[in-house]
Amino acid sequence: MPALGADMTAGRLIAWLKHPGEAVKRGDIIAEVDTDKGVIEVEVFTSGVLEKTLVEPGTKVPVGTPLAVIREAAGAPAPVPTPVTVPSPEGRARVSPAARRLAVELEVDLATVRGTGPEGAVTLEDVRQAVGKTEAPADRGERMRQAIAAAVTRSKREIPHYYIGHTIDLGPVTAWLAEQNRDRPVARRLAHSALLVRAVALTLRDFPELNARWVEGRVAPIADINVGLAISLRDGGLVAPALHHADRQSVDELMASTLDLVERARAGALRSSELSDPTITVTILGDRGVDTVYGVIYPPQVAIVGFGKIVEGPWVVDGRVVARSLVRATLAADHRVSDGHRGALFLAGVADRLREPDRL
Amino acid sequence: MTTLSYREAVRSALRDSLRADPRVFLMGEDVGRYGGAYAASKGLLEEFGPERVRDTPLSESTFVGAGIGAALGGMRPIVEVMTVNFSLLALDQIVNNAATLRHMSGGQFSIPLVIRMATGAGRQLAAQHSHSLEVWYAHIPGITALAPATVADARGMLLAALREPDPVVIFEHASLYPMEEEADAHAGPADITHAVVRRRGTDVTVVTYGGSLGKTLAAAERLQVSGISTEVIDLRSLRPLDMETVLASIKKTHRAMIVDEGWRTGSLAAEVSARIMEGAFYDLDAPVARVCSAEVPMPYAKHLEDAALPQPEAIVDAVTALCPRRG
């Protein structure tokens, strides 16, 4: 069971899409899993033959539980001595030594505790939970709400955010888009979001401290620029799946990826890597008239870029007020990692790129 | 602090020791004119001459034996053996002579000998050059076995080993020689009696050494992203083992794993695991796990060699299985 977010502890297997005996290759979707973030497709990272499935559809298992055995393609299996474990004798539950000791201290009846550790053993955490029992809500919406609550609480508790904004003249972009879209069939038409994401992704190349993760008290820049695109789900909740290598995707590719992500986010068919890989988030909230976004960083990311509504507004050019289409770009960033000056340079870089849509 | 490679760190310790102590000399296959199989002694022949930087015949038993004799005679020899695989030719000298003479002479003789050798795989040098046999030496009472995993330790451990009255074997992982880190180029001897916590964490303790440290730290970084906080301990000394540091960590994390490039069967990982069971059984919340090399002679082909070795992916998987509630 893959971990599909910082706060995921378990998932329910919905269906097997491959069956024992079938060949699988790296990247294939082999199963669907129900998580707090919706139904997620599980990819395989190895090629071979699906030898057997270990978890029945409908079963909820902790993160880390093996779901299936895949025999890798290369010839005969190596006679690798794997740890041999012996089943517990009848009547003796699998309980870790530390959990057994704690259960005695806390006077917990181990027979009533369900184990979630390796091979179903009762762990310290299981004993602690048995004392102060809190059942997770069954409803998906409520579970997603809880997952979001955990992430944003951690964000606001741990991350010293700073917020800066920059009004960007989108005149050139809007004109460019109108011209492009005039001759394009609807399926190949472009939206502002593709250009905004592209400008952010390209600019990030010069600001590795914003495309990073904060782990163990220090910043770890990430080589790949995977932009998490915030997509709000109308029946409640939010996902921000990755546009992988957004800086290497053309505007057309980004548009196609965006449509694909939105469609699958709505259908509850995101892939595991899309949820775990984002290195920064972009949220575009202008559709409902918001002019300024003050984002909450999704840990362990260190920045979130927001765009508000694109409005016709007064803009001064050469001393004269003219009407231009404007957007308010904002950056909420982790002050432990970057400073406002760098953030300002970043937003200015995004604005610069949007001035020349031809070069995006 | 300057940026220093592991190779330069070894060389700087060799050079400083040769300069500081006339009893110190370096001996081994190709250490002189060729500059060492891994170029650790490049330039030293020119600086110190053939008396103190000595090329030897291809006869490990002979030149290690000569080193033992020189140490008995009051010198401070540093013997370089090209790889731990080849050191098996000198096993009799090391195990039956170097390790035993202090005890067999009732303390009358001491053998202040330093033997350096490359160990480990990852460079496509195949089965006769790539094994990790450190545990063979860690098994032997009477010698100290060290495994520098950092640039600072590559220098500091060699300087410390020269101050020991008894034989010290230093395992330099062959894949680490080009590694660069910030280090003090003039640092003195390192403490060789303690393991070091290289990364603080709360959910699981991963014990490793030598060439596996970098992979383990990389895995810990990825695990952090999925919410597992990994404490990484670098053993540094393989004999004696500093179990105090390891056990103190496990009392905090309740889970332990060992990453060891040796084969699982009879490995150093097995020894550490047994000692964890002896010293921290009631603190354990999960069975001790191990990630070791596949039990095959090290393959030559790159993809097979990669597959045979402990890799960050396998470490991430094993830790994730150990911490099902996290992640």
Next chain:
Amino acid sequence: MTRDELRQAVLGVLKEIAPEADLSRLAPDAPIRDQLDVDSIDFMRLLIGVNEKLHVDVPEADYPRVASLNGLLDYLGARLAGRSAER
């Protein structure tokens, strides 16, 4: 294609884009986007879906005319009628 068939086709596309929406409560003359909380990307998906089903490509300049359900049906009806007239 009758107007009712047209309506069924459009509602079918809408159902795919906003599966959670109660389309029976959709007011035919008010903007679709406001009622169903459909964002610009989803609106684009609606027009892509319509294009796939009915082979009518709505140019950007005509977006204001297709904002409501009735507007969209009128527009599609006229375009389809024009097409059959050409034949």
